Amino acid sequence: EAGVAQSPRYKIIEKRQSVAFWCNPISGHATLYWYQQILGQGPKLLIQFQNNGVVDDSQLPKDRFSAERLKGVDSTLKIQPAKLEDSAVYLCASSLGLGANGNTIYFGEGSWLTVV
């Protein structure tokens, strides 16, 4: 079974530029997550989708970050304009259903962003 797919794997941009990351979850997984992981820290939830609806975006810096999952399958996370502190790994994850039901969260390999 194919895992969570993410692209690009690596990206280097200058501050104030924009960047977009794409994620395709495990087939049949209704719940999709985007996490930001800064070196030495745990994954920080940015946004959680259930199908094409937002469940939780309380930690998403909405002035510069946006995400969508229009058809309830793949998703895009955008940063515009990027800041130096956005340098991190952006991890996409998916689960069969909501976590409260004990559904395991599966991660992609991540998209590594360096802002210079």
Next chain:
Amino acid sequence: RKEVEQDPGPFNVPEGATVAFNCTYSNSASQSFFWYRQDCRKEPKLLMSVYSSGNEDGRFTAQLNRASQYISLLIRDSKLSDSATYLCVVNDRARFGAGTRLTVKP
């Protein structure tokens, strides 16, 4: 207060040692918990679930203490290959702890 708190370590232990990590959570209504393992520059991967009755998988034991709102992970007979960062997650809220770094030395 953070929703999920972990001692970041690092924990440096010799091979064969027993080591335990704790993770506290703030929301008493939380129901679902897991432990993940993350190797350097890799994505987190599921290690084991945490049940109220405790859960054992070989050298690993996970426990939940609802009264004190913490979960624990015990690793017995540590191996060099256990060196990694261990993350707890409150699955209901998809919130991860900061991770505890373990290094097992020869």
